[in-house]
Amino acid sequence: MNSGAGLPAVIDYDRENNTITIIDQTRLPMDLVLKDLKTIDDVYLAIKNLEVRGAPAIGLVAAYGLVLYAHTIRTDDRLFFWGQMRGAATYLKSARPTAVNLSRDVDMVMSAFQRLAGAPVDKIINDIEFCTGLLKSAIKAAEEAIGRTGASLLEDGDLVMTHCNAGVLATGGAKGTALAPIYRAREEGKTVSVIACETRPVLQGMRLTAFELAKNQVPVRLITDSMAGICMKTEPIKGIFVGADRITANGDVANKIGTYSLAVLAQAHGIPFYVCAPTSTIDLSLETGSLIPIEERDPGELTQLWFEENMQVPDVTYYNPAFDVTPYELVTGGIITEHGFWKPGASHG
Numbered sequence: 001m002n003s004g005a006g007l008p009a010v011i012d013y014d015r016e017n018n019t020i021t022i023i024d025q026t027r028l029p030m031d032l033v034l035k036d037l038k039t040i041d042d043v044y045l046a047i048k049n050l051e052v053r054g055a056p057a058i059g060l061v062a063a064y065g066l067v068l069y070a071h072t073i074r075t076d077d078r079l080f081f082w083g084q085m086r087g088a089a090t091y092l093k094s095a096r097p098t099a100v101n102l103s104r105d106v107d108m109v110m111s112a113f114q115r116l117a118g119a120p121v122d123k124i125i126n127d128i129e130f131c132t133g134l135l136k137s138a139i140k141a142a143e144e145a146i147g148r149t150g151a152s153l154l155e156d157g158d159l160v161m162t163h164c165n166a167g168v169l170a171t172g173g174a175k176g177t178a179l180a181p182i183y184r185a186r187e188e189g190k191t192v193s194v195i196a197c198e199t200r201p202v203l204q205g206m207r208l209t210a211f212e213l214a215k216n217q218v219p220v221r222l223i224t225d226s227m228a229g230i231c232m233k234t235e236p237i238k239g240i241f242v243g244a245d246r247i248t249a250n251g252d253v254a255n256k257i258g259t260y261s262l263a264v265l266a267q268a269h270g271i272p273f274y275v276c277a278p279t280s281t282i283d284l285s286l287e288t289g290s291l292i293p294i295e296e297r298d299p300g301e302l303t304q305l306w307f308e309e310n311m312q313v314p315d316v317t318y319y320n321p322a323f324d325v326t327p328y329e330l331v332t333g334g335i336i337t338e339h340g341f342w343k344p345g346a347s348h349g
């Protein structure tokens with residue numbers, strides 16, 4: 001099955017073989033590899049290791065993971081079944097803490113179980129499989145709506161910037177969230193070009209967004225994260241579009257590291273900063289962003305380069321200025337020289 005964005009389905013569940021198939025995103029952009037997940041451990045590790053990633057996508061794959069696991073529990077003893085399922089739900093939720101979709105989608109499937117407590121085990125499984133399938137439909141419906149709203153902000157020929165990957169690869173749907181406006185704009189006959197920030201250290205922008213957009217014939221230029229400022233200063237950027245992993249009651253947004261820096265730069269340059277996310281990413285149980293659990297990942301991601309070989313992708317343009325210019329008004333107190341602070345207009349001897 002295709003995702004609708006020139007890619008195979010990012011996540012697919014085969015009931016007959018009780019297998020989840022994902023695109024292994026750690027292999028992109030070098031290789032498009034489909035990977036089968038056959039056990040609850042496979043699902044946990046796929047989420048933990050970013051083989052599947054993106055807030056809606058990890059929620060969806062975990063929900064399918066519970067269906068897959070439920071089929072492996074050979075029992076008619078509902079109490080035993082429940083105990084095993086609760087353990088699986090807790091296990092999957094522990095894979096990554098920040099994206100609220102993971103815990104929310106797992107809890108949604110478990111609450112479907114609760115409603116069916118008195119039913120035979122195989123009926124329970126059929127019904128949670130059905131409601132998990134609804135999850136994918138809900139993601140696609142949200143993407144379409146987000147795309148329409150976002151595209152209404154865009155005109156033909158606009159240039160936008162994005163960070164990390166909040167496209168199809170991040171949702172398991174058909175348009176993604178932050179990229180949905182760009183895909184929708186194209187459906188409306190408006191060509192929007194994209195500047196994609198590489199997004200160190202895991203490089204979702206370089207490896208996934210540039211790849212996904214180029215595969216969909218969307219003009220995309222890759223930059224390093226440190227180039228975002230000079231691009232905002234010198235390019236006619238209409239807006240910055242990012243996704244979200246968790247949004248709290250006061251509107252604070254947790255998203256990929258570097259998003260906050262872009263927001264500060266965008267404000268400094270008077271560029272609109274748009275966050276695109278389904279309401280399932282809004283967590284009203286947390287008052288402010290300071291309460292969001294922030295995932296700490298292996299420092300090896302900082303020091304271990306993802307690939308030795310070149311990750312250049314056809315149809316992506318690259319911008320690689322070696323320097324940028326900081327205006328004096330942002331420099332504190334003047335230039336510290338061997339003669340103390342030097343300020344413009346003063347002699348420097």
Ligand SMILES: CSC[C@H]1O[C@H](OP(=O)(O)O)[C@H](O)[C@@H]1O
Pocket residue numbers: 053054055056163164165166167170171176177178204242243244245255256257
């Ligand atoms: C619509 S996906 C939201 C969000 O998830 C990504 O994080 P990760 O690649 O670590 O799963 C990124 O923050 C996206 O913006």
